[in-house]
Amino acid sequence: MSGDRVRQLDAAAVARLLTPAGAVEALADVLRAGLDPEAGRPRTALPVPAGELLLMPAATGSWAGVKIAGVAPGNPARGLPRITGSYLLLDGPTLRPLALLDGAALTTLRTPAVSALAIRHLTPPATPLRMVLFGTGPQAYAHLDAVLAVRNVAETVVVARSPERARRLAAHARALGVPEARTGSPGDVAGADLVVCCTTARTPLFDGRLVAPGATVVAVGSHEPDARETDTALVRRSAVYVESRAAALREAGDLLMPLAEGAVGPDHVAGTLADLVARPEATGPADSAAPRLFKSVGMAWEDLAVAVAVHRAAAEEAPVASGGET
DSSP, X not given: OXXXXXXXXXXXXXXXXXXXXXXXXXXXXXXXTTOOGGGOOOOEXXXXXXXXXXXXXXXXXXXXXXEEEEEOTTTGGGTSOSEEEEEEEEETTTOOEEEEEEHHHHHHXXXXXXXXXXXXXXXXXXXXXXXXXXXXXXXXXXXXXXXXXXXXXXXXXXXXXXXXXXXXXXXXXXXXXXXXXEEOOXXXXXXXXXXXXXXOOSSOSSOXXXXXXXXXXXXXXXXXXXXXXXXXXXXXXXXXXXXXXXXXXXXXXXXXXXXHHTSSOGGGEXXXXXXHHHOHHHHSSOXXXXXXXXXXXXXXXXXXXXXXXXXXXXXXXXXXXXXXXX
């Protein structure tokens, strides 16, 4: 159909068309269908004066796509987003362009969905959780939404460098129906059932010895071998889950640094996200004496799965034959 136009989906459209719960299910569906994250190609990273350019392609039989993302650490000081970029979705058999999505909005949707899918399998379903949330950027807000889509949260403690930003996020949590939400300090992890780290930190945010037995920690802030949000003590104590062993051992500083120190071995990873989805009865919270750590670096298959779900929702809402949508 050579007359077709590429559907244009801006940030508002991406956020409107797919809920956090819908993004979680999109990821779970492709894993249940047999997608193997271990086969995913590594991202290409190019240092540039403003930061870093990332190229993340992925393909299945029916779909293909590529994200071109910019990571510009200086942007927040300019009032601009730290993550920029676009996602081009293609028809798999023909490689015909179908949709162009806002890349930052897609990342803001898919990263929390990955975390929430892990949280759904690593935390008890019936118990309201006490959550400590590190960070106040877009990922922190989006992670709050995603966690609330899969679990009840009794308390949220926001820990951040800016007290005012932390107070705003705590107020937002209360507005979303969290009974107790306040600001706090790194020591609050001692009373948490769930700790979520979505920061740009390059060194550990808290003392891993404080994390309670059976608690779950999610770390999503970095994909660099020399940056981490969690310390060696936590990694050593924890049952560790990742999106892909290959990706984690290539990019996850949270694991690579303890490995380089000799604190853990390469077989320390207990399982993957695909394991959790395929065999929840075998890989869920079994050892109450050990914390569980889910370390995410972000993978191209996740972007593709969520982009397809957004595109399908847009097509159902308003089929495009000769015009685009912005």
